[in-house]
Amino acid sequence: MSRKSLVTRVLVFLCLVIMTTGTAFAAEDWDEIIAKAKEEGVVVTWGTSSRLARVAPVMEEYGVKIQHAKMSDMEITERLVREKQAGISSVDFIMAEDILGVAGQLLPSKYVESFIPEMYVDKIDEAYRDPFVFLVQPRTILYNTEVYDECPITNLWELTTPEWRGKVIIRDPEITSTNISFFAEIVARADEMAAAYKEYFGEEIKLTTENAGWEFLKRLAQNNVVTVSSDDDVAEAVGSRGQADPPVGFATVGKVRLNIEQNLVLGVAENIVPINGYHYPAYGLLVTDSPNPNAAKLLVRVLLTDEGMQAWTQDWGNFSTNPENSFNPENPLGGLDVWSQLTWPLTLEATAKYSRDVLDFWILNRR
Amino acid sequence: MQQAARQPTRKLFFVRMWNITKKGFSNPPFILSVFLLIALLYLVIGPLFTMIQSAFTLHPRDALFVAGEAGEFTTHYFVRTFFSRMRTVLFFEPFLNTLLVIFPMSALALLIGGVLAWLVVRTDLPGRRMIAKLAIIPYTLPSWTLALAWITLFKNRRIGGAAGILEWMGFKLPDWLSFGPIPIIVVMALHYYPFSFLLIGGALRDIDTRLEESALVLGADTKVIMRRIVFSLVTPAVLSSWILTLARGLGSFGAPNILGRPVNFQVLSTRLYSNMQTGSPGEGYLLAIVMIIMAVSFLYLNQKVIGTRKGYVTITGKAATKSIIRLGKYKTLISFCVYLFLFCVVVVPLLVLGIETIVMTPGNYSLSNFTTHFWIGKSNPSILSGQPGVLRDPQMWEGLWNTLKLGFLASLSCAVAGLLIGYTVVRLRGKWLANILDQLSFLPYLVPSIAFGATYLSLFAKPRLFLPSLYGTFTLLVVVTTVKNLPFATRAGISGMMQLGHEIEEAGIVAGASWSTRMRRLIFPLQRSGLLSGILLPMVSAMRELSLIIILITPGTHLLTTLTFQFTDYGYYNISNALLLINIVLVLLSTALVQKLTKNDLSEGLGG
Numbered sequence: 001m002s003r004k005s006l007v008t009r010v011l012v013f014l015c016l017v018i019m020t021t022g023t024a025f026a027a028e029d030w031d032e033i034i035a036k037a038k039e040e041g042v043v044v045t046w047g048t049s050s051r052l053a054r055v056a057p058v059m060e061e062y063g064v065k066i067q068h069a070k071m072s073d074m075e076i077t078e079r080l081v082r083e084k085q086a087g088i089s090s091v092d093f094i095m096a097e098d099i100l101g102v103a104g105q106l107l108p109s110k111y112v113e114s115f116i117p118e119m120y121v122d123k124i125d126e127a128y129r130d131p132f133v134f135l136v137q138p139r140t141i142l143y144n145t146e147v148y149d150e151c152p153i154t155n156l157w158e159l160t161t162p163e164w165r166g167k168v169i170i171r172d173p174e175i176t177s178t179n180i181s182f183f184a185e186i187v188a189r190a191d192e193m194a195a196a197y198k199e200y201f202g203e204e205i206k207l208t209t210e211n212a213g214w215e216f217l218k219r220l221a222q223n224n225v226v227t228v229s230s231d232d233d234v235a236e237a238v239g240s241r242g243q244a245d246p247p248v249g250f251a252t253v254g255k256v257r258l259n260i261e262q263n264l265v266l267g268v269a270e271n272i273v274p275i276n277g278y279h280y281p282a283y284g285l286l287v288t289d290s291p292n293p294n295a296a297k298l299l300v301r302v303l304l305t306d307e308g309m310q311a312w313t314q315d316w317g318n319f320s321t322n323p324e325n326s327f328n329p330e331n332p333l334g335g336l337d338v339w340s341q342l343t344w345p346l347t348l349e350a351t352a353k354y355s356r357d358v359l360d361f362w363i364l365n366r367r
Numbered sequence: 368m369q370q371a372a373r374q375p376t377r378k379l380f381f382v383r384m385w386n387i388t389k390k391g392f393s394n395p396p397f398i399l400s401v402f403l404l405i406a407l408l409y410l411v412i413g414p415l416f417t418m419i420q421s422a423f424t425l426h427p428r429d430a431l432f433v434a435g436e437a438g439e440f441t442t443h444y445f446v447r448t449f450f451s452r453m454r455t456v457l458f459f460e461p462f463l464n465t466l467l468v469i470f471p472m473s474a475l476a477l478l479i480g481g482v483l484a485w486l487v488v489r490t491d492l493p494g495r496r497m498i499a500k501l502a503i504i505p506y507t508l509p510s511w512t513l514a515l516a517w518i519t520l521f522k523n524r525r526i527g528g529a530a531g532i533l534e535w536m537g538f539k540l541p542d543w544l545s546f547g548p549i550p551i552i553v554v555m556a557l558h559y560y561p562f563s564f565l566l567i568g569g570a571l572r573d574i575d576t577r578l579e580e581s582a583l584v585l586g587a588d589t590k591v592i593m594r595r596i597v598f599s600l601v602t603p604a605v606l607s608s609w610i611l612t613l614a615r616g617l618g619s620f621g622a623p624n625i626l627g628r629p630v631n632f633q634v635l636s637t638r639l640y641s642n643m644q645t646g647s648p649g650e651g652y653l654l655a656i657v658m659i660i661m662a663v664s665f666l667y668l669n670q671k672v673i674g675t676r677k678g679y680v681t682i683t684g685k686a687a688t689k690s691i692i693r694l695g696k697y698k699t700l701i702s703f704c705v706y707l708f709l710f711c712v713v714v715v716p717l718l719v720l721g722i723e724t725i726v727m728t729p730g731n732y733s734l735s736n737f738t739t740h741f742w743i744g745k746s747n748p749s750i751l752s753g754q755p756g757v758l759r760d761p762q763m764w765e766g767l768w769n770t771l772k773l774g775f776l777a778s779l780s781c782a783v784a785g786l787l788i789g790y791t792v793v794r795l796r797g798k799w800l801a802n803i804l805d806q807l808s809f810l811p812y813l814v815p816s817i818a819f820g821a822t823y824l825s826l827f828a829k830p831r832l833f834l835p836s837l838y839g840t841f842t843l844l845v846v847v848t849t850v851k852n853l854p855f856a857t858r859a860g861i862s863g864m865m866q867l868g869h870e871i872e873e874a875g876i877v878a879g880a881s882w883s884t885r886m887r888r889l890i891f892p893l894q895r896s897g898l899l900s901g902i903l904l905p906m907v908s909a910m911r912e913l914s915l916i917i918i919l920i921t922p923g924t925h926l927l928t929t930l931t932f933q934f935t936d937y938g939y940y941n942i943s944n945a946l947l948l949i950n951i952v953l954v955l956l957s958t959a960l961v962q963k964l965t966k967n968d969l970s971e972g973l974g975g
Contacts, residue, residue, distance in 0.1 A: 046922070050754075069922030074645045079921065081427065086828055086836035090923060101646070104431045175645065227631065233938055261750070262728055356432050363456050366631070 036294035038063040043295035047095030054311035077101030092296040112285040133281035140277035141269035144246035151269040155200040160219035167247035172227035187213035188350035196274040221365035239264030253317025395882035414822030422652035444649030461638040473612035475556035480563025506561035509911040511621025516716030563608040570604030618815025620914035655818035757945040774906035777848040781856035789860020812854040817914040852905035
C-alpha cells in the first residue's frame with residue numbers, strides 16, 4: 001500500500017485506541033447504572049441493623065426494592081463464606097461490623113469489594129475508604145437519669161469495683177465482635193489504662209497479668225457483668241423506670257431514642273477516664289458476583305446522600321461518613337467530630353493482634 | 368497336565384461371576400437395592416464422614432492465628448476443644464451441664480408419665496379416655512413452647528429487659544427460678560413425659576392377664592400382684608422410656624437456648640449452635656461427634672434392655688380384663704390433681720403466650736397496655752423498628768407457606784423412599800444387601816437432630832462430584848427432613864410389605880406385567896393406607912422442627928419455627944409468641960388430620 005494510506009490507517013487505529021481507552025477511563029455512567037438497577041428491581045442485603053430496610057422509600061423512587069435480613073455480625077461473615085464456598089450467591093450488599101472478618105477473610109478472598117461512587121470519593125475521609133465505611137456509631141456508658149442526676153461512673157475502673165458487681169450490662173462479647181475489638185484496644189492501650197487506674201485508686205496498679213489492659217478485662221469479667229444479646233436489652237435494663245438500684249450499661253448512643261419510644265430514662269455519660277467508649281464502623285460492601293450488582297451500586301450511592309441516611313441520622317448516635325450529610329442536632333454531646341474525640345476508634349492492628357486471645361481470656365475469667 | 372486342570376477352574380470362576388452379575392441386573396429389586404444403597408451411603412454415612420473431615424480441617428478464619436494453610440489437616444480444634452485452657456468452656460462444662468439436665472429431667476418425666484399411665488390404665492379414675500388424649504398434647508407441641516411460656520411468666524430483671532408476668536404482679540423471683548438448669552429440667556420434663564406415659568401405659572395394658580389370674584387363684588391379693596407381677600413386667604418399659612428420654616433430651620435445643628443462654632448456662636446443643644454461628648465450625652463438629660457417640664450409647668443400652676431394635680411405639684389393642692385398683696375415697700382428690708396438672712401443662716402456657724402477644728410496652732401487664740398491634744398492626748418505625756403485626760408480615764406468611772411446603776414434600780419423599788426401601792428389604796430378605804439397607808435407613812434415628820443438621824451442612828457445603836452444593840436452598844431442608852424421618856417411613860414400608868404376600872406380585876408376573884407396571888398398579892395402591900402413618904408423621908414433625916434445620920436455614924428459607932426462634936433471639940417476645948401460637952394451631956390441626964386419616968390415635972386403648 002502507499003505510504004499515505006498506511007499513515008492514515010495507523011492514525012485511524014490510534015484514534016480508535018484512544019477513544020476506547022478514553023471510555024474506559026471515562027466517568028461512571030450513572031444513567032446506565034440506574035437503568036440497569038431498575039431492571040434488576042431488587043437489592044438483597046444483609047445487615048446487623050434492621051434500619052437498612054428503612055431506606056426502601058428512597059430506593060423505590062428508582063424502582064428498586066430492598067430485601068433485607070438482619071443477623072449478627074459474625075453470622076454475616078460466616079454465612080457469606082459458606083455461600084461463596086458453596087458457589088452460590090444470593091446477596092448483593094452487606095452492612096458489616098466484623099472488622100476482622102472483613103479484613104481477614106472477606107476482602108482477601110475477594111468475596112466483597114469496596115465501591116464509592118466517584119462523586120463522593122473525595123468527600124470521604126481516607127480512613128473510611130478502604131474498606132468503605134458509610135456509618136459510624138459510638139458505644140458508650142448509659143445510666144438511669146431517674147435515680148442519678150449525673151453519671152455515677154467517672155472512671156472505667158469503677159466498673160470493676162465491688163460497688164458495681166452484677167450491675168454492669170453489656171452486649172455479649174461472644175456475639176458482638178465490636179465489643180471484642182474494644183477489649184483489644186484496651187489491651188493495646190494498656191498505658192492509658194494504667195494511668196487511669198492511678199488516677200482513680202491513687203496508687204500504681206499491681207499486675208497479676210501482662211499489663212493493665214489485661215488486668216482490667218480480668219477484673220471486669222470477674223465482676224459478674226451481665227451479658228445480653230442486644231443493645232435494646234441493655235437500654236431496657238438500665239433505663240426502665242421505677243428501679244431502686246439501676247445498673248449501668250454499655251450500648252450505642254442511638255438507644256437513647258427509646259426514652260421516647262418506650263418511656264425510658266436513659267442518659268449518656270459525659271466524661272469518663274480514660275475514655276467514654278468506642279466508635280465503630282459499619283462497612284457497606286458490595287458482594288462480588290452478585291445477582292443485582294447495579295442495584296447494589298445504586299444503594300451505596302443512596303447511602304451517601306442525606307436522604308438515604310435519614311434512616312439513621314434522624315435518630316441519635318448515627319453519623320454518616322459523608323461530612324455533608326446532616327446529623328440530628330439533638331444528638332447528645334454533638335456530632336462525629338465530638339464523638340470521635342470522646343471515644344476510641346477501633347483499629348485493625350489491635351483487633352488482628354489481640355481479639356482471639358481477648359475473647360478466650362474473657363470467657364475463661366467469667367467462670 | 369496340572370496346568371490344564373487349573374485353568375478351566377479359574378475360567379469357570381469368572382464365568383460364574385459374570386452369570387451372577389447378569390442375573391442380578393435382570394432382577395429389578397436388586398438394581399433398585401444397589402441404587403438405594405449408594406443413595407443411603409451418601410446421605411447417611413456421607414455426612415458423618417464429611418463432618419469428621421471438617422473437624423480436622425483448618426477454617427480460613429483460624430488460618431490468621433494458627434500455623435497452617437486454610438484447608439489443611441489440623442488437630443488444632445481437637446486440641447483446643449478437649450485439652451487447651453478453653454476445654455472447660457468449650458466442652459467439659461456443656462457436657463456436664465447436659466448430664467446435669469437430662470438425668471433429672473428424664474427421671475421427672477418418668478415419674479409423671481409413669482404415675483399418669485398407671486392411673487389411666489390401672490385405676491378407675493373418671494374420664495380416663497379424655498385424660499389420655501390430653502396428656503399427650505405437650506409432646507405434640509414444639510418443644511420450646513413451655514420454655515417460652517415459662518419465660519413470660521417467670522422472667523426477672525436480672526438479665527435486663529422488662530419483667531415477666533409474676534414479677535409485674537409483685538413477686539420477687541430468684542434467679543434460679545427464672546433461668547438456668549431448674550427451669551430447663553422442669554420444662555423439658557413436662558414436654559417429654561408423654562413418651563413415658565405411652566410406653567409404660569402400653570406395657571401396663573399389654574400384660575398377659577393370665578399371669579394375674581393365676582396369682583389370684585393362688586390367693587395373692589391385689590397389692591402383691593401389683594408388686595411382683597405388674598411392676599416387674601413393666602420394668603423393661605420403664606427403663607426403656609428412661610433411656611429414650613435421655614437420648615431425646617440430649618439433642619434438645621429450643622428450651623435450653625431460651626432458658627439457659629441468658630445466664631450463660633450452656634449445654635452441648637447450645638454450645639454447638641453458637642460455635643457454628645460464630646465461625647468456629649471445627650469445635651462445633653467435634654461437639655456433634657460427641658453427641659452422636661452419646662446418643663448411640665444410650666440407644667445401644669436401650670437395645671440391651673428391651674432386646675429389639677425398634678425405638679418407637681406401636682400400640683396394638685388387646686382387650687383383656689385387668690385387676691383395676693379402686694381409688695375409693697381418694698378418687699375426687701386424685702382426679703382434681705390430675706386435671707389441675709393437665710390444665711397447668713396444656714392450657715396455662717397457651718394463655719400466657721397469648722397474653723404476651725397483646726402487651727404493648729414489655730413488662731406492663733395492665734389492661735391499659737393491651738393492644739392488637741402485634742397481630743394486625745401496620746408497620747410503625749417507632750415500634751420494634753418497624754416490625755409489622757404478625758398477620759400483616761409477609762415474612763410470616765412466607766414462613767407458613769414454607770412450613771407447609773416442607774411438610775408436604777418431605778412426606779412425599781419419605782413415602783416413596785419408605786416404600787422402595789421396604790419393598791427391597793422384604794423382597795431380598797435375608798441377603799446382606801437387605802440387611803445393610805435396613806440398618807442404614809435406621810441410622811438417622813440415632814443422631815441428635817442438631818448434630819444431624821450440622822453434618823448436612825458439611826456434606827452439602829461444597830459441590831461434590833456431580834452433585835451441586837445445596838447450601839441455602841429449600842431442597843436441602845427437604846432432603847435433611849426426609850432422611851431424618853426415614854426410620855419411621857421405612858419401618859412402615861417394611862411392615863406394610865411384609866403383610867403383602869408374594870402371590871399378588873406373582874399373579875402380576877404370570878399376567879405378563881413388567882416390574883414397573885407391577886409397582887405402579889399393584890404394590891403402590893395396596894401399600895397406600897399402610898404407609899399413611901409413615902407418610903404423615905414427617906409432615907407433623909416438620910411443623911415442629913427447629914434443631915434439625917436451625918443451622919441450615921438462610922434468610923430466604925425461613926420456616927415458622929425458625930422465625931419464632933429469631934424473634935426470641937431479638938427479645939421481641941410478643942412477636943415470637945404470636946408466631947408460636949400460629950405454629951401450634953398448625954400442629955394441632957395437622958395432628959388431628961393425621962389421626963382422622965389413619966384412624967389411629969396414639970392414646971387409643973389406654974383409657975380402657
